[in-house]
Amino acid sequence: QKEVEQNSGPLSVPEGAIASLNCTYSDRGSQSFFWYRQYSGKSPELIMFIYSNGDKEDGRFTAQLNKASQYVSLLIRDSQPSDSATYLCAVNRGGSGGYNKLIFGAGTRLAVHP
Amino acid sequence: DTGVSQNPRHKITKRGQNVTFRCDPISEHNRLYWYRQTLGQGPEFLTYFQNEAQLEKSRLLSDRFSAERPKGSFSTLEIQRTEQGDSAMYLCASSSSEGTGDSFGPGTRLLVL
Numbered sequence: 001q002k003e004v005e006q007n008s009g010p011l012s013v014p015e016g017a018i019a020s021l022n023c024t025y026s027d028r029g030s031q032s033f034f035w036y037r038q039y040s041g042k043s044p045e046l047i048m049f050i051y052s053n054g055d056k057e058d059g060r061f062t063a064q065l066n067k068a069s070q071y072v073s074l075l076i077r078d079s080q081p082s083d084s085a086t087y088l089c090a091v092n093r094g095g096s097g098g099y100n101k102l103i104f105g106a107g108t109r110l111a112v113h114p
Numbered sequence: 115d116t117g118v119s120q121n122p123r124h125k126i127t128k129r130g131q132n133v134t135f136r137c138d139p140i141s142e143h144n145r146l147y148w149y150r151q152t153l154g155q156g157p158e159f160l161t162y163f164q165n166e167a168q169l170e171k172s173r174l175l176s177d178r179f180s181a182e183r184p185k186g187s188f189s190t191l192e193i194q195r196t197e198q199g200d201s202a203m204y205l206c207a208s209s210s211s212e213g214t215g216d217s218f219g220p221g222t223r224l225l226v227l
Contacts, residue, residue, distance in 0.1 A: 043203075048215075049214055105156050106154065
């Protein structure tokens, strides 16, 4: 079992719809979780991070965390064609001192069609 | 542009040659990371520096790999005796000590022939 699992997709949604991206993780002790967006041939860009159970909203993006179910998701409202990219979920396995040692999933490819 | 920079952006080399990559983090960031990403996979952690100290190395970082951050500013990653399996995108990231998310550089794409 991989430490971080994501459906590879592609997830296809129409423009203006809500895209829902899901991620599960195996280490119950994980404390912080990150979502990155990666366009083809480019490096990952941080979208948002979440530490606490529940929802965290930032503009059109909402991250949801359920530690009991070891599940984290990303919702993208009013999806745009420019949102078409691979979305990477990452779990922090960093050591003492609070640094980030990110364990990434393989990513979910999102395609938003006009 | 005050983001993370990496050089070169692309490198083609023959098997058995040595290569060195450079990363310049965001200037106020004291934490620096190297990751490797192959096609269709997420980035894999290689190593972490806090200032000039290398505090963690992944088992992925074989004896042929060495990383340095001599003055706590830029970092280099050297691969000796390259193998075709080393072909990947090598990503550098940095964050501040208040570290939330890491900022990734554009990466160095390595192709070993």
